[in-house]
Amino acid sequence: xxxxxxxxxxxxxxxxxxxxxxxxxxxxxxxxxxxxxxxxxxxxxxxxxxxxxxxxxxxxxxxxxxxxxxxxxxxxxxxxxxxxxxxxxxxxxxxxxxxxxxxxxxxxxxxxxxxxxxxxxxxxxxxxxxxxxxxxxxxxxxxxxxxxxxxxxxxxxxxxxxxxxxxxxxxxxxxxxxxxxxxxxxxxxxxxxxxx
Amino acid sequence: xxxxxxxxxxxxxxxxxxxxxxxxxxxxxxxxxxxxxxxxxxxxxxxxxxxxxxxxxxxxxxxxxxxxxxxxxxxxxxxxx
Numbered sequence: 308x309x310x311x312x313x314x315x316x317x318x319x320x321x322x323x324x325x326x327x328x329x330x331x332x333x334x335x336x337x338x339x340x341x342x343x344x345x346x347x348x349x350x351x352x353x354x355x356x357x358x359x360x361x362x363x364x365x366x367x368x369x370x371x372x373x374x375x376x377x378x379x380x381x382x383x384x385x386x387x388x389x390x391x392x393x394x395x396x397x398x399x400x401x402x403x404x405x406x407x408x409x410x411x412x413x414x415x416x417x418x419x420x421x422x423x424x425x426x427x428x429x430x431x432x433x434x435x436x437x438x439x440x441x442x443x444x445x446x447x448x449x450x451x452x453x454x455x456x457x458x459x460x461x462x463x464x465x466x467x468x469x470x471x472x473x474x475x476x477x478x479x480x481x482x483x484x485x486x487x488x489x490x491x492x493x494x495x496x497x498x499x500x501x502x503x
Numbered sequence: 504x505x506x507x508x509x510x511x512x513x514x515x516x517x518x519x520x521x522x523x524x525x526x527x528x529x530x531x532x533x534x535x536x537x538x539x540x541x542x543x544x545x546x547x548x549x550x551x552x553x554x555x556x557x558x559x560x561x562x563x564x565x566x567x568x569x570x571x572x573x574x575x576x577x578x579x580x581x582x583x584x
Binding site: 352444474 | 518554
């Protein structure tokens with residue numbers, strides 16, 4: 308993966324640690340965060356509700372004529388046992404030495420979205436509380452995007468291009484901190500209710 | 504150092520330490536000026552030329568900014584011969 312990120316960066320594709328999805332109305336969503344933030348469980352949940360999901364972990368941002376787009380690495384959504392249980396799933400393929408169970412979005416009832424134009428940036432975190440969304444300003448979103456695009460701090464020749472891309476993305480999207488609670492699994496349209 | 508501005512504030516990347524900082528608009532102005540060596544007086548002039556502040560206020564702000572930059576390894580202070 309490191310080599311892939313290194314090479315694609317030279318083509319103007321800059322890595323972000325995030326999940327991507329397209330909702331049934333066609334809006335692009337980017338969920339940025341670390342491996343404990345609930346991205347994979349969210350991606351699987353959205354796929355099971357008919358959304359198109361690109362990736363649960365690795366995306367590449369690229370500037371196009373239409374704005375910043377996020378291109379997904381084609382890979383399975385890898386769920387930890389807790390996420391697998393919460394979703395009430397069966398089947399799947401053992402992954403990461405059996406520690407996770409993996410699904411392609413199509414296996415969950417969704418589709419694969421090779422690329423999306425993000426309109427909504429979500430910074431998720433898992434909580435036992437009620438699911439809620441808090442809007443944040445673009446400048447705060449920019450700082451978060453830098454946080455989840457660690458490669459921006461590497462290779463001086465490419466850092467400014469990467470940083471400018473994150474700035475353009477922060478301007479392009481509406482951004483939210485999203486606290487993920489158990490009610491997410493009970494209310495089918497909670498995401499779009501909280502972030503209309 | 505790499506800078507980008509948004510809504511009057513910004514983010515500064517220091518590639519040497521691999522750290523990033525959220526900075527104010529005036530902080531961005533100072534960092535922009537510091538792409539080349541500057542004296543404290545020159546930094547004060549950057550602030551007084553753009554903001555409605557006294558020289559004393561600008562000196563305090565610039566000094567505090569530089570001291571923070573030195574503590575975090577982003578800036579280096581040298582004596583002017």
